[in-house]
Amino acid sequence: MTGRELTCEEVIEQLFDYLDREVDSQRRADIERHLARCRDCFSRAEFERRLRAKVEESVSVRAPQRLHRRVKDLLDRFDADETNSTS
Amino acid sequence: MSASSSSGDDRARHRQRRRQWFEREVERLMDRLYGTALRLTRHPDDAEDIVADAIGKAWTKLDELRDPDRFEGWLFHILNNTFVSEWRRRQCRPKMADDSETCEPDNLDATSFSLFQQLHQPFLLWWGSTEDRFLNELLQDDLQRALDALPDPYRMIVVFVEVQGYTYGEVSELLGIPLGTVRSRLNRGRTLLQKALWKQAREAGFTVAFRGTEGEPP
Ligand SMILES: [Zn+2]
Numbered sequence: 001m002t003g004r005e006l007t008c009e010e011v012i013e014q015l016f017d018y019l020d021r022e023v024d025s026q027r028r029a030d031i032e033r034h035l036a037r038c039r040d041c042f043s044r045a046e047f048e049r050r051l052r053a054k055v056e057e058s059v060s061v062r063a064p065q066r067l068h069r070r071v072k073d074l075l076d077r078f079d080a081d082e083t084n085s086t087s
Numbered sequence: 088m089s090a091s092s093s094s095g096d097d098r099a100r101h102r103q104r105r106r107q108w109f110e111r112e113v114e115r116l117m118d119r120l121y122g123t124a125l126r127l128t129r130h131p132d133d134a135e136d137i138v139a140d141a142i143g144k145a146w147t148k149l150d151e152l153r154d155p156d157r158f159e160g161w162l163f164h165i166l167n168n169t170f171v172s173e174w175r176r177r178q179c180r181p182k183m184a185d186d187s188e189t190c191e192p193d194n195l196d197a198t199s200f201s202l203f204q205q206l207h208q209p210f211l212l213w214w215g216s217t218e219d220r221f222l223n224e225l226l227q228d229d230l231q232r233a234l235d236a237l238p239d240p241y242r243m244i245v246v247f248v249e250v251q252g253y254t255y256g257e258v259s260e261l262l263g264i265p266l267g268t269v270r271s272r273l274n275r276g277r278t279l280l281q282k283a284l285w286k287q288a289r290e291a292g293f294t295v296a297f298r299g300t301e302g303e304p305p
Contacts, residue, residue, distance in 0.1 A: 016277070020248055022255055040207075047203045047218045051281075054222070054230050055249045059122030067121060067135045071113060071142050078146055079106060083099075 006034045011041045019048055109149065112158055113142055120166055126246050127170045129235050137173060141166040163251060167261055174239060202281040206295060217295050221288065229291075233283035241276030248273055 011034050017023050018031045035042045113120075120141070124134035145162050152161050206218040234242060247253040247261065255269045262269070 016274070020255070043207065043216070043218065044203050047206075047222070050222050051202070052249050054225060054227070055234065055245065055280075058227060058231050058234060059119055059126055059246075059250050061118060061122035061125055063117040063121035063138070064131070064135070067138060068114070068117060070135065070139050071117070072110070074139060074143055075106060075110060075146060078143070079102070082102065 004030060006030050008034075008038060008041055011035070011038070012044065015041075015045060015048060019045070019052065105149070108155075109146060113145075113162070116159060116162065120162070123163065123246065123250065124166060124170065126231075126234060126250070127167075127243055133173075137166065137169045140173075141169045144169065164261075167247065167251070170243070171262060174243075198278075200278050200282050200285075202285055205285055208295075221293065224293065225284070225288075229284070229287050233280055233287060236283055237276055237279055241272055241279060244269060244273045245276040245280065 011031055014023060014027070014031065018028065023031065035045055117138075120138045121134055124138050125131065128134045128137060141162065145165050148165075152158060202221075203218060206216075206221050208217055234245070237245065244258055244262075247258045248255070253261070255266055255273070258269045258273075259266045
């Protein structure tokens with residue numbers, strides 16, 4: 001099924017699958033063609049994309065110094081174990 | 088110098104290089120590891136625990152990593168697995184066969200909802216769209232609060248898909264649940280998240296400019 005025109009409803013229904021990259025390349029192209037022409041669907045897609053970017057940003061947190069030290073200590077301990085067991 | 092001691096030196100040097108490489112990589116990813124763990128667990132102490140745990144596991148299994156370029160994805164996968172098994176361990180009573188919906192409140196209103204539809208104006212406004220204004224005013228604190236308020240099964244899938252870019256298939260494998268369940272939980276998670284954001288925004292006094300009466304030029 002090549003290049004079938006999608007309706008707005010169909011696009012909205014598959015919008016998240018599209019944003020999640022869960023559609024095949026043909027469907028992807030069909031949706032993108034619609035988005036290029038339809039202002040409403042395009043705004044909706046942009047909104048969901050930007051909201052998602054905010055969700056992604058929510059993991060930008062500084063790790064506490066304590067954690068850095070803890071990891072270093074942990075690796076030191078593993079090292080010491082390894083050195084003891086091989087020497 | 089005997090052959091055995093020089094091969095011992097080689098081993099020590101190799102070990103040291105490996106450790107330096109590993110530590111550098113881990114340090115580079117630490118903020119994101121911690122941030123992801125924090126969104127998954129919601130508690131700083133738990134987040135630190137699973138990050139340290141995951142890094143320890145990664146170090147002991149480092150030989151299993153074939154391609155060093157895939158270290159990041161590999162380490163995050165270990166982190167996710169560590170979180171999931173820890174979460175399972177603490178979850179509901181053993182009588183529960185799986186982490187089904189019964190684990191969390193049933194009274195969540197998850198009927199479909201679209202934030203965009205609440206915000207969108209069918210006509211153009213000279214000062215820009217309401218949805219742009221909403222996104223521009225949306226603070227990270229508000230978003231984190233709304234995300235943290237999601238029940239675990241929904242929040243973790245939103246994090247796996249939207250933050251870590253997992254496919255539905257990968258999430259299904261990670262959690263051992265059918266694809267259909269991944270889809271429905273993701274869908275529900277997004278709906279609940281958007282509802283929570285809308286509620287917070289309204290409570291904070293956000294208004295949708297209506298029929299050009301609000302925000303009009305003086
Ligand atoms: Zn459309």
